[in-house]
Amino acid sequence: MEGSLEVVILPVRDVDESKRFYAERLGFTVDLDLGEGDGRFVQLTAPGSGCSVQLKPGLETGGRPALLFVVADVDAARAELAEAGVAVSPVQHFEGADRVDGRGGRWNSFVFFDDPDGYPWTLQERPAE
Template identity: 50%
Template sequence: MNWTLEVVIVPVTDIDRAKAFYADQLGFNVDHDVHLGEGRRLVQLTPPGSGCSVVIGEGVVPDMAPGSLRGLQLVVADIVAAHAELVERGVKVGDVTVLDGDADKLARGGAALDNVGFVFFEDPDGNGWAVQQISARG
């Protein structure tokens, strides 16, 4: 039996601001933006190529403090290109980091950054994201 993770709820203070960040700056697809009645709204966004979406909203998500979510992680085939795209889109993102401390891997680039090349950023509420390079899976 397959068990697939399909949705992660991200707590935010301003739905429209968060929707703009995830859609316009990160390039996530807006799957749904549904008003379910007074004080109830659900927005579902999916990163391109992902089988898992994020949900933001009010009145339909668990009570979590905005900005309290950490450890969300996206995976890309080229961390240097992903970093450049995030910068171009106006995301305040840190420099490419090589987690194993081998700075020579950054200079070599390409497959040398697999599994160890990361960038980190936060959404407007402070929810923490990482982007990791994995160019091929075993």
């Protein structure tokens, strides 16, 4: 499966404190700061890096890091993984916070699976430009 690891999702105790740490102490650029409460996430990228971190509330509820892998064709990537014996979700998209079966709009088509240790992976389709 060809693609690139572009986002590591980190559950954090305090989004603002973590944002300050990554931005002010490590020099990461704040790419996005969206949502509120449990739906909030902040995305930051280190200068020169092709992979970003997203900070999401959740550490206090046992959250685990998640990995986002971007592919050109989510249907083909799903088929390749399924053929290799990986238990993958159907292609899904988000409507608000809900995952719904089927393709969505730009940047809104995903496949989900876990590795053998339970780490969640998300495949996201990059729109053809």
